[in-house]
Amino acid sequence: MAKYTICLIEGDGIGHEVIPAARRVLEATGLDLEFVEAHAGYEYFLEHGESVPEATIEKVMATDATLFGAATSPSKKVEGFKGAIRYMRRRLDLFANVRPAKSHPVPGSYENVDLILVRENTEGLYVEQERRYGDTAIADAVITKRASQRIGEYALKLAQRREKKKLAVIHKANVLPVTQGLFLNTIMDEAKNYPDVQSYDVIVDAAAMHLVRNPASFDVLVATNLFGDILSDLTAGLVGGLGIAPSGNIGLEHAVFESVHGSAPDIAGQGVANPTATVLSAAMLLDHLGEHDMARKLENAVDQVLLEGPRTRDLGGTAGTQEFTDALIRCIK
Ligand SMILES: NC(=O)c1ccc[n+]([C@@H]2O[C@H](COP(=O)([O-])OP(=O)(O)OC[C@H]3O[C@@H](n4cnc5c(N)ncnc54)[C@H](O)[C@@H]3O)[C@@H](O)[C@H]2O)c1
Ligand SMILES: O=C(O)CC[C@H](C(=O)O)[C@@H](O)C(=O)O
Numbered sequence: 001m002a003k004y005t006i007c008l009i010e011g012d013g014i015g016h017e018v019i020p021a022a023r024r025v026l027e028a029t030g031l032d033l034e035f036v037e038a039h040a041g042y043e044y045f046l047e048h049g050e051s052v053p054e055a056t057i058e059k060v061m062a063t064d065a066t067l068f069g070a071a072t073s074p075s076k077k078v079e080g081f082k083g084a085i086r087y088m089r090r091r092l093d094l095f096a097n098v099r100p101a102k103s104h105p106v107p108g109s110y111e112n113v114d115l116i117l118v119r120e121n122t123e124g125l126y127v128e129q130e131r132r133y134g135d136t137a138i139a140d141a142v143i144t145k146r147a148s149q150r151i152g153e154y155a156l157k158l159a160q161r162r163e164k165k166k167l168a169v170i171h172k173a174n175v176l177p178v179t180q181g182l183f184l185n186t187i188m189d190e191a192k193n194y195p196d197v198q199s200y201d202v203i204v205d206a207a208a209m210h211l212v213r214n215p216a217s218f219d220v221l222v223a224t225n226l227f228g229d230i231l232s233d234l235t236a237g238l239v240g241g242l243g244i245a246p247s248g249n250i251g252l253e254h255a256v257f258e259s260v261h262g263s264a265p266d267i268a269g270q271g272v273a274n275p276t277a278t279v280l281s282a283a284m285l286l287d288h289l290g291e292h293d294m295a296r297k298l299e300n301a302v303d304q305v306l307l308e309g310p311r312t313r314d315l316g317g318t319a320g321t322q323e324f325t326d327a328l329i330r331c332i333k
Contacts, residue, residue, distance in 0.1 A: 013263025015069020119228025152187030243274030
């Protein structure tokens with residue numbers, strides 16, 4: 001039996017391109033890995049009537065960690081459809097969505113950025129409870145003390161292990177003192193147990209401005225689900241864009257790693273997707289398994305190829321997914 005088993009889920013669109021690329025990179029590490037393939041996404045839903053079959057959940061639970069490509073969610077209501085990644089986050093209680101943004105040697109990346117956005121991954125507006133009364137539509141935002149406390153604890157422990165030891169609690173308690181106030185106050189109370197971490201609160205709109213003006217001043221950020229969703233695309237944009245930004249959906253028992261980007265229907269099937277975000281998510285997966293040296297080796301190889309080329313189109317180059325992946329593999333070996 002291999003040392004680690006890894007579940008691979010391609011999903012939709014460019015998921016079919018970036019997961020095989022990341023698999024080749026993982027195979028090139030020489031680690032003793034066994035891969036198990038599973039299905040999820042909109043294409044699977046159209047064929048089988050469900051977006052995440054139970055067999056996929058079982059494979060995610062039975063393997064050591066999962067690498068997910070991307071999945072499509074249509075912007076209209078489709079009867080019986082559940083967004084694949086959103087369903088998996090809640091079903092597997094993957095409560096922490098960890099989204100690092102680090103400077104890369106690519107055009108448009110700020111220098112000296114090294115931050116991690118921790119997004120609460122199970123509630124907020126993502127409980128997806130919407131209803132319509134005539135011309136009025138209402139969505140619930142659920143915030144619980146339990147989920148706020150555990151995401152706060154996760155972010156504080158993460159900040160404690162880092163050099164700067166700073167935690168920005170992102171909120172909108174000035175307008176929503178009951179829901180956002182519960183999130184903010186619960187985390188600020190928890191922070192009293194971490195006196196070595198400098199915890200401070202920032203209102204989300206101001207946080208967006210500060211992130212663009214002075215991203216190097218941030219260390220760890222924690223936010224409710226939708227604010228974290230929006231700000232993590234912003235932080236991806238600070239350091240080279242969606243082609244580069246990785247993430248991990250982490251629970252107490254299971255973990256699913258995935259790029260921040262989606263299925264990119266505008267470029268899917270053309271062989272031009274940048275696999276970096278998925279490869280860096282694979283590096284996070286290796287860290288999760290305790291393979292820290294190999295994780296650093298992957299990250300260093302990514303930055304070396306980003307610096308020297310070839311680069312993919314989203315970063316101003318002309319390389320396709322294959323050519324970029326080949327260069328990465330040469331660099332690892
Ligand atoms: N975690 C997920 O599975 C996830 C995340 C985001 C969006 N989505 C879904 O994906 C679909 C498309 O959403 P979208 O277009 O708003 O976002 P997207 O992230 O798929 O694409 C946004 C833009 O970034 C580009 N891009 C993204 N990844 C790239 C890569 N690896 N290399 C090069 N360019 C890349 C795309 O070509 C596009 O122009 C939607 O159905 C959405 O619901 C899923
Ligand atoms: O396409 C979906 O079903 C979800 C997209 C997803 C989200 O959390 O909203 C994506 O934007 C992300 O940041 O992971």
